[in-house]
Amino acid sequence: MMEQIPFPVLRRVAICGGTHGNEMTGVFLVPELERRKKEKGDAGRSVAFTTVLSNPRAAKECRRYMDKDLNRCFTKDTLSCPITEDTPYEIQRAQELNSLLGPKGSDAAVDIICDLHNTTANMGLTIISYSWSNWIGLHVFKHLQATITSTPVRLVLINVPPCEAYSLESVAKYGISLEAGPQPQGIVRADVFNFMKQAVDAILEWTEIFNSGKVIKGGEVEAYLIQKSMDFPRDATTGQPTAAIHPQLQDQDFCLLQRGDPMFLTFSGETLNYEEEQPLHPLFINEAAYYEKGIAFHLALKKTMSIPSIRADTDGEKN
Amino acid sequence: MMEQIPFPVLRRVAICGGTHGNEMTGVFLVPELERRKKEKGDAGRSVAFTTVLSNPRAAKECRRYMDKDLNRCFTKDTLSCPITEDTPYEIQRAQELNSLLGPKGSDAAVDIICDLHNTTANMGLTIISYSWSNWIGLHVFKHLQATITSTPVRLVLINVPPCEAYSLESVAKYGISLEAGPQPQGIVRADVFNFMKQAVDAILEWTEIFNSGKVIKGGEVEAYLIQKSMDFPRDATTGQPTAAIHPQLQDQDFCLLQRGDPMFLTFSGETLNYEEEQPLHPLFINEAAYYEKGIAFHLALKKTMSIPSIRADTDGEKN
Numbered sequence: 001m002m003e004q005i006p007f008p009v010l011r012r013v014a015i016c017g018g019t020h021g022n023e024m025t026g027v028f029l030v031p032e033l034e035r036r037k038k039e040k041g042d043a044g045r046s047v048a049f050t051t052v053l054s055n056p057r058a059a060k061e062c063r064r065y066m067d068k069d070l071n072r073c074f075t076k077d078t079l080s081c082p083i084t085e086d087t088p089y090e091i092q093r094a095q096e097l098n099s100l101l102g103p104k105g106s107d108a109a110v111d112i113i114c115d116l117h118n119t120t121a122n123m124g125l126t127i128i129s130y131s132w133s134n135w136i137g138l139h140v141f142k143h144l145q146a147t148i149t150s151t152p153v154r155l156v157l158i159n160v161p162p163c164e165a166y167s168l169e170s171v172a173k174y175g176i177s178l179e180a181g182p183q184p185q186g187i188v189r190a191d192v193f194n195f196m197k198q199a200v201d202a203i204l205e206w207t208e209i210f211n212s213g214k215v216i217k218g219g220e221v222e223a224y225l226i227q228k229s230m231d232f233p234r235d236a237t238t239g240q241p242t243a244a245i246h247p248q249l250q251d252q253d254f255c256l257l258q259r260g261d262p263m264f265l266t267f268s269g270e271t272l273n274y275e276e277e278q279p280l281h282p283l284f285i286n287e288a289a290y291y292e293k294g295i296a297f298h299l300a301l302k303k304t305m306s307i308p309s310i311r312a313d314t315d316g317e318k319n
Numbered sequence: 320m321m322e323q324i325p326f327p328v329l330r331r332v333a334i335c336g337g338t339h340g341n342e343m344t345g346v347f348l349v350p351e352l353e354r355r356k357k358e359k360g361d362a363g364r365s366v367a368f369t370t371v372l373s374n375p376r377a378a379k380e381c382r383r384y385m386d387k388d389l390n391r392c393f394t395k396d397t398l399s400c401p402i403t404e405d406t407p408y409e410i411q412r413a414q415e416l417n418s419l420l421g422p423k424g425s426d427a428a429v430d431i432i433c434d435l436h437n438t439t440a441n442m443g444l445t446i447i448s449y450s451w452s453n454w455i456g457l458h459v460f461k462h463l464q465a466t467i468t469s470t471p472v473r474l475v476l477i478n479v480p481p482c483e484a485y486s487l488e489s490v491a492k493y494g495i496s497l498e499a500g501p502q503p504q505g506i507v508r509a510d511v512f513n514f515m516k517q518a519v520d521a522i523l524e525w526t527e528i529f530n531s532g533k534v535i536k537g538g539e540v541e542a543y544l545i546q547k548s549m550d551f552p553r554d555a556t557t558g559q560p561t562a563a564i565h566p567q568l569q570d571q572d573f574c575l576l577q578r579g580d581p582m583f584l585t586f587s588g589e590t591l592n593y594e595e596e597q598p599l600h601p602l603f604i605n606e607a608a609y610y611e612k613g614i615a616f617h618l619a620l621k622k623t624m625s626i627p628s629i630r631a632d633t634d635g636e637k638n
Binding site: 028031032035036062120183184185186187188189190191193194197238240241244245246247250265267286287288289291292 | 347348350351354355381439501502503504505506507508509510512513516554557559560563564565566569584586587605606607608610611
């Protein structure tokens with residue numbers, strides 16, 4: 001019999017949207033979840049779920065952030081820095097969210113944070129996890145992949161130790177970031193809204209199955225491990241991009257980019273090819289928020305990973 | 320023989336980009352046109368062309384505007400209001416642009432302004448003209464429709480008298496606004512960049528043909544005349560949208576919307592249909608910049624219009 005790793009029963013899940021204020025699926029899904037909860041209640045659930053509009057000021061102005069990217073503010077240092085009048089809004093808000101949902105790294109932290117994001121890249125539904133041994137997160141991914149059929153569901157792993165993790169979901173015991181796209185900033189598309197709503201419902205459903213004590217079978221999952229980033233070619237004087245993503249690469253997220261494949265098309269019409277020896281998978285191709293970060297796309301290795309069977313320790317719960 | 324309306328030879332054309340600072344095709348095409356002009360010169364052209372980055376501050380911050388939508392600042396009143404320290408940046412910039420390219424309504428104004436825009440809507444290449452008798456503009460449209468094959472080319476007419484026209488291109492004798500999409504704000508797509516570049520080249524080419532004195536044949540063109548706008552359903556308390564564009568309408572710009580056709584899908588999953596008697600053509604469906612203006616899409620009538628043959632008055636020129 002396969003090993004079954006026991007985990008404590010899940011008690012609290014937070015669904016967060018608007019961590020980036022111009023990613024509209026979360027901005028509109030959070031009030032809809034609140035409306036539904038008010039209408040139907042959450043009786044019969046073993047899990048309490050909280051909804052949070054993470055960056056209400058930026059959402060109101062339809063901007064990614066006011067002073068600073070909120071989703072880079074959840075490091076230990078930033079969460080413990082003293083607040084003064086001059087502290088950027090997002091640092092103050094990160095500390096508020098840490099009080100509400102954390103404190104990060106403590107027993108009091110919520111079990112799961114699902115943070116809802118959008119991307120202008122053709123990423124379908126992508127689950128991002130910052131740890132290779134976040135078994136709860138990886139099982140949630142497996143459940144979403146089995147449940148959602150209207151768009152591809154994929155897993156991206158960023159191997160950052162918890163102490164260095166900087167994003168909102170790192171405040172929870174098990175953090176999951178959901179990226180849905182393609183969707184321009186500042187608008188909501190019904191197709192993207194619908195598969196994100198389906199994903200949130202599936203996650204809440206999964207927590208109930210898990211809490212019932214049933215063994216959740218492990219198995220193999222495919223994961224994309226980010227290796228490095230590629231910037232646009234830029235003008236040496238102005239620093240401005242001198243090329244766009246090549247039409248043959250645009251919208252082809254998760255394809256295999258091989259030596260000699262077209263990568264950029266300069267504004268004067270010249271094709272620039274991928275010249276690296278190692279074939280890799282491009283992700284977040286032409287994501288609007290990455291222009292200021294100097295990223296045209298990320299490059300990832302695809303790897304098959306084994307995840308163990310897990311079950312809720314309902315005995316522990318009864319004691 | 321058909322009537323041939325004589326027009327003065329065209330001497331000055333301005334290509335403007337970045338009037339909205341997060342519409343990146345123009346922001347990147349203007350420097351590319353400048354680079355090419357520096358490299359190849361414009362010897363042999365009968366038309367001098369100027370390139371302008373209309374809102375450099377907003378372009379630098381990748382925002383639509385800083386204080387005020389620049390493309391609403393070109394009315395007589397705004398162009399003549401006194402400038403103080405507190406005058407919004409875009410009003411100051413509008414007056415600068417009016418000095419550079421106008422003054423609006425005077426003989427000194429440039430002949431043609433082509434103002435390059437992007438939309439998140441699936442509008443292909445759309446030429447917008449604010450006057451039904453802008454024969455130069457309508458002939459440019461006809462030439463573009465015959466030249467560009469990689470995307471549909473359509474004409475939208477907004478019947479506003481010149482004195483009320485508020486947009487940048489109204490500063491020229493013949494103003495043409497080019498909308499290219501779908502493209503998210505803040506990114507450049509090579510496919511959209513390429514057809515916009517092709518359009519600008521075709522316009523410059525057409526001005527040379529026109530200036531040669533050759534008769535430019537008239538004929539019939541299809542135009543979409545904007546009748547009204549439709550807002551999203553909104554929450555009475557918060558004012559926030561409670562529905563997205565229905566998936567069957569999303570990306571279907573220029574289709575014919577008939578009574579009973581799905582129009583919106585509420586966030587709780589209910590379909591709302593188009594209930595008007597008159598079938599109309601929806602345009603700018605789900606344009607990001609229109610959320611703050613309370614517009615989900617415009618509705619237009621399609622009409623076939625006759626445009627006369629024209630020719631440059633080269634005799635007048637020689638005298």
